[in-house]
Amino acid sequence: MEKVVKEVRWIRLLLTIIALPIIVIILKTLKDIFVPLIFAMFLSFLFAPAIDYLRKKKLPLSIIIAIMVVSIFLFIALISGIVYASAITFLAEFPAYHQKLIMILESSLLKFDDLIASLDLSFSGFQLLEAKDLFGATGFTMTKVISGTMGTFVDASIKLFLTMFFLIFMVAETGKLEKRLKKVLTEDDKRKTWITLLSIENQIQKYLFNKTLISLGTAGMGMLFMLIFGVDFVIIAGIMLFVLNFIPNIGSIAASGFIIMISTVNYGLGWRTIGVTLAMIFTQTLFANILEPKLMGKKLNLTPIMVLVSLVFWGWVWGIVGMVIAVPLTSAINIIIQQFDENNVVSAIISGS
Structure with missing residues (x-):
């Protein structure tokens, strides 16, 4: 008997090892379908309390879905309007920042060249990257930015449509799914299934709520420090701090790096930039290392x-x-x-x- 159990375990392990790469390949290949599907699941968990409340008030399902869809589109329209207004300002001032950034990089590369010469270091065959190659005609240009933005907009629109499509069906099928499970599952299996779904729903709701609070706090404090030190593009930087903070560990650091770069282009490596850097370090330490672990705990x-x-x-x-x-x-x-x-x-x- 024990031998049979061991053989079954080995077979299960081997099947898992074989299946995992196949699953990963499918997830990667069909990401344009799976990403909207996962987002729709998260949104359904997020809206679950409101949907349950409206159902208790005997509202028809069609009206509940309409309220949910309108709420999502109003939120997206509000955010898009803010981003668009900020982007217009950014694009208007970009040429000046473009030239300043090239000058700073060229100055830094020249100093690096002088340092190599003074130390008599040999870099035969090694060609240093020039700033104009990175930000000039062959590098970073406004045409590439605009074309990239248009491509991103079209891709995001398609994913939004698919997300809403999946979300509507998930909400519409919630009650029917419960009835189907009652027919095919035993009482014990049904209980385990609902415990699993409720655990996932609760964890995702708590995570999104707490992470949103932390991200709002990080963005708010970051924008306040930018106003104090007179750094440009406060709204764009605030949006970046909020959105990228959802990427653990590295997202908020990348957003803070953007703020420090803008300050460097504006004021050079003076006291303002040092102050902005220290302010960003303080913000990240406060929210990411102190408040977030306390809010999240071991949830x-x-x-x-x-x-x-x-x-x-x-x-x-x-x-x-x-x-x-x-x-x-x-x-x-x-x-x-x-x-x-x-x-x-x-x-x-x-x-x-």
Whole structure:
């Protein structure tokens, strides 16, 4: 009997090893479908309390869906309007910043050249990158920015349409799904299924709520410091701080780097830039290292190394979108694994318990 159990375990392990690469390839290849599907699931979890409340008030499902869709589009329209107004200002002032940035980089490269010459270092065959190559006709240009932005806009519009399509069907099928599960599942299996779904829903709701609070706080304080030190593009930087803060560990650092770069282009490496740098370090320390761990606690049940691994993995599979949803998605997978076997090795590695 024990021999049979061991053989079954080995077969299960081998099948898992074979299946995992296939699943990853499918996820990566069909990311244009899976990304909207995952976002729709997250939105359905996010709207679940409001939908339950409206259902208790005996509102028809069609009206509930209409309210949800209108709310989402109004929010997107508001954010798009703010981003558009900020982008117009940014594009109007970009040529001046473009030239300043080239001058700063050229000056830095010349100083580096002088340093190499003074130290008598030999870099035979090594050609230094020139600033004009990076930001000139063959490098970073406004044409590339505009064409890239248009491509992103079209891609985002398609993904938004698919997300709304999936979301409407998910909300419409919620009640029917419960009835179908009652017919095909035993009482014990039904209980386990609902416990799993509720756990995932609660974790994602708490994560998104707490992360939104932290991101708003980070963006608000960052914008305040920018106003104090007189740094330009406050609204764009604030939006970047808010959005990129959803990418654990590296997102807010990248946004802070943008603010420091703008300050450097404006004022050089003077006291203002030093002040902005210290202010950004203080902001990140306060929200990312002190407040966020207290708010999040151990709700997601992920080890720090697993957060980093999930960030790299989902970033590779689905790009920046994958990095944004890496933590809640990995947490949801961990919950599902635990429902099959609480002592599962994979779950133990993910949660560290």
